[in-house]
Amino acid sequence: AQSVTQLGSHVSVSEGALVLLRCNYSSSVPPYLFWYVQYPNQGLQLLLKYTSAATLVKGINGFEAEFKKSETSFHLTKPSAHMSDAAEYFCAVSATTSGTYKYIFGTGTRLKVLA
């Protein structure tokens, strides 16, 4: 079965500091991995996705993630945090059950940016 684990339900960083949000996956087949952001009282917005084309994936708003097969990780980073980055971030894997592809989400990491 495929799954993702997000380490750290809450992360706080100072404005201008590095953002690192952790995601580890479990998959018996090459995974398709996604990061989504959710601002308060809103739906999910796609930040970036990994589809095996390149291990370093660049997304919107200056975010990027690196796929590391040896570590089964897909951590999200941003060199310099901005106040507007405060939100909840979800890692997801595209998983199949009887031919249906669905997303399996992690429990989320709430990012707080301190002035």
Place this chain on the structure above:
Amino acid sequence: ETGVTQSPTHLIKTRGQQVTLRCSSQSGHNTVSWYQQALGQGPQFIFQYYREEENGRGNFPPRFSGLQFPNYSSELNVNALELDDSALYLCASSKGGTKQETQYFGPGTRLLVL
């Protein structure tokens, strides 16, 4: 290009009632997936519709049902509402039901069951 839209944005129901939530998929998309996001949790897959047929279901009871229409819009129906059904319901559309297709999410409908 119009994104995924959902209606209503919020609603309040009492236990035992029935509710219908609606989703309009993004232009060119023929697949709609529904997710339930309880407070403080990640979204959980309810079911998926592909070309008007149910194409897979998560671990939700039969009182959760759905429809997809010829224009690929979709409805989620929940009968005999329970308090635990209180959640944000998210609809996502994609071009197909394959592994590599990105799902684009709507803003959600927040349901409160009293």
